[in-house]
Amino acid sequence: MLTLRGVSKRFGSRTVLRGIDLTLDAGTLALLVGPNGAGKSTLLRLMAGLLAPDAGTVERGCADTELAYLGHATFLYGGLTALENLAFWEGLYGGRSSEAELMAALKRVGLERFADVRAGVFSRGMAQRLNLARVLLRAPRLLLLDEPGTGLDARSLTMLRAEVAALRAKGTAVIWISHDLTGDLPMADRVLELANRTLTYAGPAADWPGRTAMAPAAGTAGGATC
DSSP, X not given: OEEEEEEEEEETTEEEEEXXXXXXXXTOEEEEEOOTTSSHXXXXXXXXXXXXOSEEEEEESSOGGGEEEEOSOOOOOXXXXXXXXXXXXXXHTTOOOOHHHHHHHHHHTTOGGGXXXXXXXXXXXXXXXXXXXXXXXXXXXXXXXXXXXXXXXXXXXXXXXXXXXXXXXXXXXXXXXXXXXXXXXXXXXXEEEEETTXXXXXXXXXXXXXXXXXXXXXXXXXXXOO
């Protein structure tokens, strides 16, 4: 579904990523992890086609309309209602979803009661859920998520994980930058770890060396986040 060969990216004289090689199969969920500034968001944007690599190639096994990207910015139109935002986005994709289908997407993220409310008054969490409804409406074959849990409460996080798991079960390939590694790692098939401008690990989540660092010491609670 996604193949990167020798991908490198520079901003001016600064090399951000170099020699990235990876392959992601359909129906696989990979967590993309690494310290702040490692280039995770840049790599996701390269995968989405929002940035062009300075070297190497990015090949996607799906049409542009079958790819969905959820980044830090929600790109909501504050003067439009939740329902109007979904209809507008669908139009950009050439979609012809009925109002009933749009309402069903809002219901999946718990926003059906706010269908006619202008998005400009939404909280950060509500805006993120509306952005997620846009992604779910596309039923993408390749889903790229950059910290999708931002602003979500515990109930909404449970919904997010359930919806992503359902897409993965239908064959969607998912790459997920997580801000809650403890909560999201149990879902993952693979881990992609960025450090020193390249991938230092790309393999099964069960074998990722970083798992051991997440285990709390005796008498303590919690774990590492990323």
